[in-house]
Amino acid sequence: MRPLIALAAFVAGAALVLAATQTAFALRIAPDDAASSRPPSSIATYDGRAIDLSVSWEGAVACAITDQGNACFDTSAERDAYMGLAAPGTAASKGDSTTSALEGTIARVGGMVPMVACASSVRLYDGTSFSGTSVAFSSRNTLFNLASYSFAGKTSSFAIGACNAQLYDSASASYPGSTSAGVTAASMASGWNNRVTQVFIF
Numbered sequence: 001m002r003p004l005i006a007l008a009a010f011v012a013g014a015a016l017v018l019a020a021t022q023t024a025f026a027l028r029i030a031p032d033d034a035a036s037s038r039p040p041s042s043i044a045t046y047d048g049r050a051i052d053l054s055v056s057w058e059g060a061v062a063c064a065i066t067d068q069g070n071a072c073f074d075t076s077a078e079r080d081a082y083m084g085l086a087a088p089g090t091a092a093s094k095g096d097s098t099t100s101a102l103e104g105t106i107a108r109v110g111g112m113v114p115m116v117a118c119a120s121s122v123r124l125y126d127g128t129s130f131s132g133t134s135v136a137f138s139s140r141n142t143l144f145n146l147a148s149y150s151f152a153g154k155t156s157s158f159a160i161g162a163c164n165a166q167l168y169d170s171a172s173a174s175y176p177g178s179t180s181a182g183v184t185a186a187s188m189a190s191g192w193n194n195r196v197t198q199v200f201i202f
Helices: 002-037 076-083
Strands: 043-046 049-052 062-065 070-073 105-108 111-114 117-127 131-139 143-145 157-159 165-168 198-201
Touching: 043 062, 062 076, 070 076, 076 117, 076 131, 117 198, 131 198
Parallel strands: 043 070, 062 131
Antiparallel strands: 043 049, 062 070, 105 111, 117 131, 117 157, 143 198, 165 198
C-alpha cells in the first residue's frame, strides 16, 4: 500500500510543479501578447509638441497613425510626403506602384522606419474628393477605433493603400463598396457619409 501512496504523492507533486511552470511561462509571455494586440496610442507630435488626438487635434489637419509613433501636420500633402505617399487618385497612387516594393518598411522624411505595416496607408478624409482633415493608418491586423483619434463618423472620402482594408460602422456593419488595395472613393456609398467608426487593414 505504501508504494502506491508514495506513487500517488509523486504524481500529485509533479502535477503541481507542471502547473506552476505553465503559469510562470504564461506570465512571462502575457506582456508581449498584450502589447501586440494593443492599438497605437492617440498621442501624436504636432508643431514640436505632443497632442492627444482623442481630445483635440489642436489645429492639425492631417495625421499619420503608425506603430512607431503618430505625427500630425498642417496639410495632407505634408503628411503624405512624410509617409512617402502620392496624392489619392493620381496615377502614382493607383495600386501603390511607387511603394509596393517597400512592404514592411516606409521611406519617410526623417529616415527609414521599419514597420509591421502595409507599404502605404488607408487614408480617411472628412470632406469629399479627399479634402478636409485626414487621418492615415498603416498597421496591419489592428482594429482601429476612430473615436480614439476624434474621427468617428467623419469619413466622406477615402483612399486604400497597398493592402485590402475594411471599414465598419458603430454596429460593425461592413462598408458596402470596394475597399480593396488601391481603391479610392471621392465620396461614400449611399447612406455611408459620416458613418465609419472603425478601420481594419489586412
